[in-house]
Amino acid sequence: MEAKRDEIRKGPWKAEEDEVLINHVQRYGARDWSSIRSKGLLQRTGKSCRLRWVNKLRPNLKNGCKFSMEEERVVIELQAQFGNKWAKIATYLPGRTDNDVKNFWSSRQKRLARILQTSATPSSSSSSNFKPRKAKKEVSVFHEVPTHQAPVFSFSMEEESSTKAQSCSSSFIETTEPVSTVPLPFHADLVKTELPSYEANLAQMEAQTQIPFPEISQNQPDLTFSPESQELLARLDDPFLFNMFGAVDAPELGAQPSLGPPLFGPVSSCINGGREARSPTTHGTFFDDFPSDVFDNIEPLPSP
DNA sequence: AAAACGACCAACCGCGCTCAT
């Protein structure tokens, strides 16, 4: 049962294939992807090889590491500025690929969409579609809330689910301190901060039944808002603010201040290290098996 | 304990751009 030599293989990559691909990149650099197949090294298309390298095998990737609050914030900011230019956004996030950013944004949008969808039906009525399951997160609050109005509640997902094995420490998750160690050159201060956790926000939403989103009271007895958060709430009618969260397709916002260099350096504890739980390779990283100088000739991460 | 569901992620696909011929 031999596979035809020119048959194109698809699906998950095996460790042996990864090894072949890495060897090829070591020898020829990250280019000539299609030659990998033409040389008979792998039964993969050049596209597939490139994707595998870029998304998984490239050095210094934060594979399996959840986005830190800072990274979330940067993605939100840059998405508002550039639209769905994931590759461009990823250049500002060391160790993150366009696929990472895209997946992060996608799941974030899905979560928000579901919250809006379920909240669009009053809890007391239309019970036919209401599922008590996940009621903890899906509270019925709003009626016909426009898509661009709710996402403000969606930060702080770090606290939402820290159960996955891929969670890893980040120096940016200290929510008890101002997250100001990394200067953001534009409106980041709007979203910076100790907003209440996701759960707390939803609890607040629940408490705010029948109150349209922009009218959220800041006087909830069990919630305290930082000055930044209060400012944020006070600016809920700011169109730019909503652009930052909504499904912005091509927000040409005019002349925005240009971003500087990558906002933060690699988080060493995350580099290729957070995913071992699901990886077929053993502890440590796949690259641990290679001498450290192996990657000397490999192109560094692009800088913006 | 099992089923249902959501979250996350890897990989594929299609389109458009660039460049060599």
Next chain:
DNA sequence: GATGAGCGCGGTTGGTCGTTT
């Protein structure tokens, strides 16, 4: 200038795992 190959990017899909009921 036309054309085809190679590549990059964004959108989408399908699988796996964790959580909830």
